[in-house]
Amino acid sequence: MDEKNINLPEPVTKNLFDKSQDKREIGGQELMKVISTAQDKTIIEIAKHLKERYISQQQFQYKKGGLHGLYSIALSIESQRKPEPNIKNCLNSIIDPMIDCMRDKEERVRYTAIEYLFLTSKLLGDVVLIKLEEIYRNLVQSFLDPDESVRKAAQQLDNCLKSLVTSTAPEKQNFKIQTFIKTISTQIVFKNQQVKLNLISWINTLNSIPHIELFDYIDGFLVELFLMLADTNNKDPFTNEAKVAAKKQLEEFQRDLERYSKRSSFNQSQELKTHRQIIDILLDLCQNKQSDAHVLSQVLNWIMEYLKIVSNELDQPQIQFNQLELSGGQIIKGIDLMSSIFEQKRDSVLQSVIMEKLNNILKIILSLLSLDSPQIVNQAQQINDLLLQIMDKMKASGKEFVDIMPTIQDMLKEKNNHTAEKALMWMRHLLNTQTEKLKPMIENILENLIERLKDAEAQVVENVMDVLARISHEQYFDMVIEKILDIFHKNVNLLNRMSQIIIKKLCEFWNAEVVYTQICNKLLENYVYVEDENIDLAFTQQLVQSLEQLLITEPRLQNIRMKLKNYKYEKNLKTAKTTYEFFISIYKTFCYNEVSALSLSLLIEEYELTYNIILTIAEQEINLEILVQIARLTLQLESPVFAYLRLQLLESANHPFLIQSLQGLMMLLPQSPIQKYLKSRLKNVEIFTKPHSDLSQSREIQNKLDTQLLLQLFKNSKQEQQDLKDKYAKSQFK
Numbered sequence: 265m266d267e268k269n270i271n272l273p274e275p276v277t278k279n280l281f282d283k284s285q286d287k288r289e290i291g292g293q294e295l296m297k298v299i300s301t302a303q304d305k306t307i308i309e310i311a312k313h314l315k316e317r318y319i320s321q322q323q324f325q326y327k328k329g330g331l332h333g334l335y336s337i338a339l340s341i342e343s344q345r346k347p348e349p350n351i352k353n354c355l356n357s358i359i360d361p362m363i364d365c366m367r368d369k370e371e372r373v374r375y376t377a378i379e380y381l382f383l384t385s386k387l388l389g390d391v392v393l394i395k396l397e398e399i400y401r402n403l404v405q406s407f408l409d410p411d412e413s414v415r416k417a418a419q420q421l422d423n424c425l426k427s428l429v430t431s432t433a434p435e436k437q438n439f440k441i442q443t444f445i446k447t448i449s450t451q452i453v454f455k456n457q458q459v460k461l462n463l464i465s466w467i468n469t470l471n472s473i474p475h476i477e478l479f480d481y482i483d484g485f486l487v488e489l490f491l492m493l494a495d496t497n498n499k500d501p502f503t504n505e506a507k508v509a510a511k512k513q514l515e516e517f518q519r520d521l522e523r524y525s526k527r528s529s530f531n532q533s534q535e536l537k538t539h540r541q542i543i544d545i546l547l548d549l550c551q552n553k554q555s556d557a558h559v560l561s562q563v564l565n566w567i568m569e570y571l572k573i574v575s576n577e578l579d580q581p582q583i584q585f586n587q588l589e590l591s592g593g594q595i596i597k598g599i600d601l602m603s604s605i606f607e608q609k610r611d612s613v614l615q616s617v618i619m620e621k622l623n624n625i626l627k628i629i630l631s632l633l634s635l636d637s638p639q640i641v642n643q644a645q646q647i648n649d650l651l652l653q654i655m656d657k658m659k660a661s662g663k664e665f666v667d668i669m670p671t672i673q674d675m676l677k678e679k680n681n682h683t684a685e686k687a688l689m690w691m692r693h694l695l696n697t698q699t700e701k702l703k704p705m706i707e708n709i710l711e712n713l714i715e716r717l718k719d720a721e722a723q724v725v726e727n728v729m730d731v732l733a734r735i736s737h738e739q740y741f742d743m744v745i746e747k748i749l750d751i752f753h754k755n756v757n758l759l760n761r762m763s764q765i766i767i768k769k770l771c772e773f774w775n776a777e778v779v780y781t782q783i784c785n786k787l788l789e790n791y792v793y794v795e796d797e798n799i800d801l802a803f804t805q806q807l808v809q810s811l812e813q814l815l816i817t818e819p820r821l822q823n824i825r826m827k828l829k830n831y832k833y834e835k836n837l838k839t840a841k842t843t844y845e846f847f848i849s850i851y852k853t854f855c856y857n858e859v860s861a862l863s864l865s866l867l868i869e870e871y872e873l874t875y876n877i878i879l880t881i882a883e884q885e886i887n888l889e890i891l892v893q894i895a896r897l898t899l900q901l902e903s904p905v906f907a908y909l910r911l912q913l914l915e916s917a918n919h920p921f922l923i924q925s926l927q928g929l930m931m932l933l934p935q936s937p938i939q940k941y942l943k944s945r946l947k948n949v950e951i952f953t954k955p956h957s958d959l960s961q962s963r964e965i966q967n968k969l970d971t972q973l974l975l976q977l978f979k980n981s982k983q984e985q986q987d988l989k990d991k992y993a994k995s996q997f998k
Contacts, residue, residue, distance in 0.1 A: 273298065281318060281329035288329060292336035299340035304353045311337055311357035319361050327373050331365065331380045334358050338384045348436075351391050358384065359395045366402045371411040378406060378417040385424050390432035393439040396425060397447045404451055404459055422462065426469045434475045441476055449484040457502035460492060464509045471516070479524045480534055482517070483541040489514055490549050490563060494556040511562065518566055522573050525614050532613055539617040543570070547621070550628045557637050564632075564643040567625065571650045574618050578657040618654070619663065623671045626651065630687055634680030641682070648686055652693060659697050666701045669694060673712045681724045684716060688727040695734045706735055707743070714747040717766065718755055725765055733773030741774070745782045749790065753803050763810040768818060776824055777846050780811060784853035792856065792984075801985055805857040809893070811850070812860035816867070816905055825905060828868045832965050840967050851974065855981035859893035863900070866909060868969070871921035876975045878928035880982060886932065894929060895938045901926075913949045923949070 273294060280291030299307055311334060319330035338358055341351055362384065365377030381399065385392045392399075399421075406418035432439050452463045467485060471478045492510035497503050524538070549555050549563045618625070629651070632644040655665055672694070675687040691709070695702060702709070713728050732744055748766060752759040770779045787807060791800045815821055827834075827843045834840040847868060854860045858881050865874040881890070901909065912919045913926070926946060933939040 276333075280333050281326055283325055288332050291329070292332055292339070295333055295336045296340040296343070299337055300344060304350055307337060307341070307354050308357045311354065311361075315357075315361040319365065324370065324372055327365065327368070328376050331362060331376055334361060335380045335384055335387075338387050342387050348391055351388060352394065355388075355391065355394060359392065359399070363395070363398055363402055366406060371409070371414055374406065374409065375411065375414045375417050378403075378414065378421050382417065382421040382424055385421065385428065390428045390436060390438045393425075393428055393432060396429075396439065397443055399425065400444070400447055401451070404454065404462075407458055407462060408456060426466070430469060430473055441470070441481060444470075445481040445484040452485050452488040455497070457495070457497065457500045457506040460488075460506045461502055461509055464489070464506070464513055467513060468516075471513075471520075477524070477527075479517075479520070479538055479542075482538065483545060486517075486542065486545050487549065490545075490559050491552075491554055493558040493562060494554055514562055514566075518569050521566070521569050525573055535613050536617060539614055540621070542566075543617060543621050543625070547624050547628050550632065557640060560632070560637075560640050561643060564640065564647060567629075568643070568647055568650065570614070570618070571647060571654060574615055575650060575654050575657065577615060578654065615658070619658070622651075622665070623668050626668055626690070627671050627675060630675040630683050630690075631678070633686055634678060634683045645686075648689075652690070655693065655697075664698060664701055665694060666698055666705075669702060669705055669709070673709065676712050676716050681721050684724050685727055688724070688731055692727075692731050692734060695731065706740060709735065710740065710743060710747060714744075714751050717748070717751055717762065718758055722762075722765055725762055726769060729766060729769035729773065733769075741778075742782070742786075745770075745779075745786055746790070749783065749786055749807075752807060753791070753800065759803075759806060759810075763807060764814055767810060767814055768820070771814075771818075771821060776821055780815070780824070781846060781849045783807070783811065784850045787853050787856075792853075801856060801988060804853070808854055808857040808860045812854065812857070812863050816863060816900055817903070825867060828864075829908065831868055832967055832969075835966050844967070844969075847969075852977060852981075855978045856985070857893075858890060858982075859897050861978055862894075863897055865974075866901075866906070866925070869909075869912075870969050870971065870974070871919055871925055873969070873971045873974050874925040875921045875928060876971070877978055878925060878932065880975070880979055882928075882932065884982070884986065891933065894932055895936070898929060898933070898938050898942050901942075910945075913945075916949070 276291050276294045276298065279287040280295065281288075295310075299310070302310070314330045314333045317330075318326040318333070321327065321330075334357075337354070341354060359381070362377050362381045365373050366381070368374050368377065403418055403422060403425075406414055407422075409415050409418065429439050448463055448466060452460065454460065454463075463485070467478070467489075470476055489510050492506055493514075495503055495507060525535075546563050546566055549559060552559075555563070629644050629647050632640055633648070635641055635644075659665075669691070672687050672690045676684055676691070678684055678687070691713075710732070713732055716728050717725060748770075752763055767779070767783070787804050791804050815824065824846075827839070828847060831840065831843045831847065834843065847864075851861065851864060854864050858877070862874055862877050865871070865877060900906065909922070912922055916923050923946070926942065930939060930942045930946065933942070
């Protein structure tokens with residue numbers, strides 16, 4: 265195409281490309297005269313001719329003249345007040361060459377292109393926004409131009425575009441928010457902080473426009489806004505400024521969360537989508553490796569804000585209504601009521617999203633409790649507490665939370681005890697409120713609780729036992745005892761470290777006599793009276809020792825001790841019967857630990873049995889472990905629990921086997937401070953004992969134990985242990 269074909273007069277071509285600005289102005293005016301009578305098609309052809317014939321040249325004056333010509337075309341179109349559709353027809357031909365020149369290698373051309381694009385944008389107004397995405401993508405590069413004049417021109421054009429976006433009427437639809445948000449999304453990952461600052465300013469501008477609901481598009485840039493807080497690029501002078509701007513914008517959005525959740529909109533599907541997207545982004549950021557403490561803190565603030573909104577919604581009274589009568593003066597009331605009903609329905613949008621995401625929220629929050637940052641842990645703790653409150657409020661409306669139990673069980677496996685404690689708190693809460701719904705999961709819950717006992721500290725053990733207590737009714741009590749014994753059996757460290765604590769908690773939550781009876785029965789059933797290859801007498805002996813020590817020393821087991829001690833003098837037949845049954849049930853198992861059997865016989869004041877047990881012990885070789893236990897028992901005799909026994913030493917006539925028993929213990933012990941201590945005690949008894957004294961004559965014996973039967977039970981257990989040792993020795997010899 266040439267000038268002749270498009271009828272460009274000589275004054276246009278001669279003046280438009282002159283070096284003189286005045287002559288270029290004259291050339292532009294001449295060109296406007298040509299355009300004034302031309303059709304859209306001709307105008308487009310002229311613009312293309314200017315681009316191909318002049319703007320594509322290397323010489324600066326041709327490029328500048330061509331750009332001036334394009335601006336003159338825009339001037340002519342605007343002066344003729346052409347309808348917007350006609351302007352849109354010609355817009356690409358005018359704007360595109362200017363955009364191309366923004367990327368020119370010569371700074372004068374880049375500056376001139378931006379300058380004319382600025383003038384054209386001001387001239388044509390918001391119709392230019394049709395090309396906003398293309399302009400902005402190139403403008404981003406201009407912000408980083410090495411030439412200062414280009415950067416300033418770019419900033420001027422940017423401000424002009426913002427002004428056009430702010431002032432454009434929504435019905436004109438020249439500005440496509442969805443498309444521009446995509447442009448922001450692709451550009452905001454740009455590493456340059458100055459570019460990020462500009463993008464934040466655009467986000468702020470868009471958020472200030474009344475008819476634009478930016479929350480509907482927030483997923484396009486929210487992640488990068490948060491991650492700006494973690495930027496450590498100290499070489500970039502704009503880093504701190506970008507961080508401050510990002511934080512300010514995030515805080516503004518956070519304040520707007522409640523407004524968005526309560527806006528008057530019938531588009532619930534969009535609200536659901538937006539809330540889901542935001543919460544998913546927040547939860548992903550909590551696990552993002554780029555998220556530092558600043559990012560996490562801000563994210564948790566958002567989550568907290570969301571939960572506060574939900575909590576406040578749940579505090580609002582529920583609206584009750586009957587059939588509406590919309591007649592006469594009641595129409596307005598009916599409309600108001602319908603509006604309130606709609607508000608309640610709207611409120612349920614956010615609640616439903618929180619319920620939908622509760623599993624994920626809970627998992628993240630419980631995980632954050634294990635971090636080293638006190639600030640993050642404190643925020644996570646507050647969110648956890650608020651979640652529990654919300655669950656209580658939602659429970660009143662019949663909502664179920666059974667689905668979160670698998671998540672809680674997973675978090676229970678976390679090594680961090682703080683996380684495990686809070687998971688237990690949730691489990692306890694659920695079991696209190698959703699017992700019936702959780703019944704199918706009870707066995708699996710028990711497995712996880714028992715497993716958690718392995719490596720737990722005392723506080724976690726207490727919480728685990730507390731939860732176990734809430735689910736171990738008669739139906740599951742046996743299972744709990746069996747599983748606890750099994751984990752003790754498999755984990756010697758736990759047995760040594762925590763057996764007394766766990767047994768103590770069992771006795772605290774349930775009837776202590778039932779706990780002792782069940783443990784002793786299960787030990788006999790599963791670890792003694794079984795096939796030879798499954799016998800584990802060492803485990804039984806060790807656990808019996810823990811049971812015996814607790815029985816003697818634990819203040820909360822005083823009632824049991826008193827019942828055993830007073831058995832011989834108990835007049836109530838029913839009480840005496842139950843005490844006897846309890847004694848026999850635990851004695852059978854205690855016999856597998858010689859010193860524990862001794863301790864139990866002393867507690868129930870069956871001193872003849874005590875003496876005979878000592879004689880039986882002496883019949884076989886005594887090892888160091890037994891001597892250590894005898895020494896421990898000797899020291900226990902000085903405790904307040906056995907104060908009555910020490911007084912009975914003064915009644916040697918009434919308790920001859922007591923003196924003989926202590927003398928027997930003294931003779932079993934090797935020469936040592938403990939042996940000397942017991943010897944000294946017995947000497948003092950000889951000094952202070954008066955003939956025929958009887959301090960307890962007022963207490964008449966009501967019940968007697970079959971000492972021979974009890975002794976035989978002990979001897980049988982000793983024989984079983986000896987047979988096992990002999991069998992093991994033979995197998996080793998072979």
